[in-house]
Amino acid sequence: MRHKIDMHTHLLPEKLPDFAKKFGYGDFIHLEHHRHGFASMMKGGVFFREIARNCWDPEIRIAEYMHYHTPVQVVCTVPVMFSYWAKAADCLELSMFLNDHLAGVVEDYPEHYLALGTLPMQDTDLAIKELERLKTLGFPGIQIGSNVNQLNLSEAQFFPIFEACERLDMAVLVHPWEMMGEADMKKYWLPWLVGMPAETSRAVCSLIFGGVMERLPKLRFCFAHAGGSFIPTIGRVQHGFDCRPDLVAIDNAVPPRDYLGRFWVDSATHDPQLLRYILDVIGDEKVCLGTDYPFPLGDLEIGRFMEQMGLPAETLERIFYKNTLKWLHG
Ligand SMILES: [Zn+2]
Numbered sequence: 001m002r003h004k005i006d007m008h009t010h011l012l013p014e015k016l017p018d019f020a021k022k023f024g025y026g027d028f029i030h031l032e033h034h035r036h037g038f039a040s041m042m043k044g045g046v047f048f049r050e051i052a053r054n055c056w057d058p059e060i061r062i063a064e065y066m067h068y069h070t071p072v073q074v075v076c077t078v079p080v081m082f083s084y085w086a087k088a089a090d091c092l093e094l095s096m097f098l099n100d101h102l103a104g105v106v107e108d109y110p111e112h113y114l115a116l117g118t119l120p121m122q123d124t125d126l127a128i129k130e131l132e133r134l135k136t137l138g139f140p141g142i143q144i145g146s147n148v149n150q151l152n153l154s155e156a157q158f159f160p161i162f163e164a165c166e167r168l169d170m171a172v173l174v175h176p177w178e179m180m181g182e183a184d185m186k187k188y189w190l191p192w193l194v195g196m197p198a199e200t201s202r203a204v205c206s207l208i209f210g211g212v213m214e215r216l217p218k219l220r221f222c223f224a225h226a227g228g229s230f231i232p233t234i235g236r237v238q239h240g241f242d243c244r245p246d247l248v249a250i251d252n253a254v255p256p257r258d259y260l261g262r263f264w265v266d267s268a269t270h271d272p273q274l275l276r277y278i279l280d281v282i283g284d285e286k287v288c289l290g291t292d293y294p295f296p297l298g299d300l301e302i303g304r305f306m307e308q309m310g311l312p313a314e315t316l317e318r319i320f321y322k323n324t325l326k327w328l329h330g
Contacts, residue, residue: 154210200228266290
């Protein structure tokens with residue numbers, strides 16, 4: 001398999017300015033390079049996560065990907081960098097810094113990298129302004145969180161941003177972050193294992209029931225982690241729509257099942273059986289190789305499990321690069 005594109009990977013700059021000091025408040029992330037090849041991500045003064053060189057070094061990443069015959073990575077920031085809680089102007093400055101860094105990596109290694117930008121989603125006008133700048137920089141799309149300060153993506157304030165994405169032909173990756181219930185389930189990594197799949201379903205349901213997908217049929221959404229719990233629970237979601245339309249069908253009369261096959265998801269399931277089910281439900285033109293590299297919950301063999309599933313060569317080709325190109329470029 002010669003052509004593979006991994007459309008869900010995260011990349012940070014090696015050095016981050018001390019935004020908390022600069023702005024005078026807030027738990028902005030900074031990096032402490034405490035030993036060779038490793039850095040601590042600090043959130044405020046608190047240790048958040050240790051990252052290794054492959055989180056910031058484009059060349060090491062290219063070498064690691066070569067083991068898996070994957071020459072191209074789609075990079076975006078780490079969701080903890082979204083900072084939607086910050087003052088909008090400060091979040092814009094942070095977003096521009098991250099986006100300029102990503103643009104630089106793409107410029108330095110055009111055969112190996114594509115990038116998705118980040119936006120100050122808490123401010124509609126500033127988000128659109130940065131989106132327009134990203135378009136001029138050649139970004140094919142953006143990555144956004146599954147909620148914005150716990151507001152669902154169906155809220156009216158976000159619609160003009162999505163409208164601008166459709167107008168500018170920018171693809172949208174929705175990534176779970178600021179997981180619901182996080183404070184109540186800190187033990188056992190539950191925000192990641194339980195919260196993230198629920199968050200992603202929350203985003204899909206909000207965009208369907210809020211009529212965003214219906215009103216913007218050309219907007220190309222992709223949902224991380226194979227759409228979280230949305231596809232596995234579509235029977236329940238559809239039944240809820242049927243039995244309580246007074247609660248569910250209030251803003252959009254189109255049944256949720258009708259949207260299966262209209263949006264993309266990545267392949268990060270860690271489960272061939274689930275992947276087969278998803279291919280059955282949404283078709284093999286809407287699943288993209290996406291791994292969440294370089295983090296431990298990612299598919300760090302870059303889709304190797306799918307090569308061992310006995311899928312038709314045509315399906316593998318679609319998953320490994322054709323579907324991602326369609327998602328990114330239409
Ligand atoms: Zn991710």
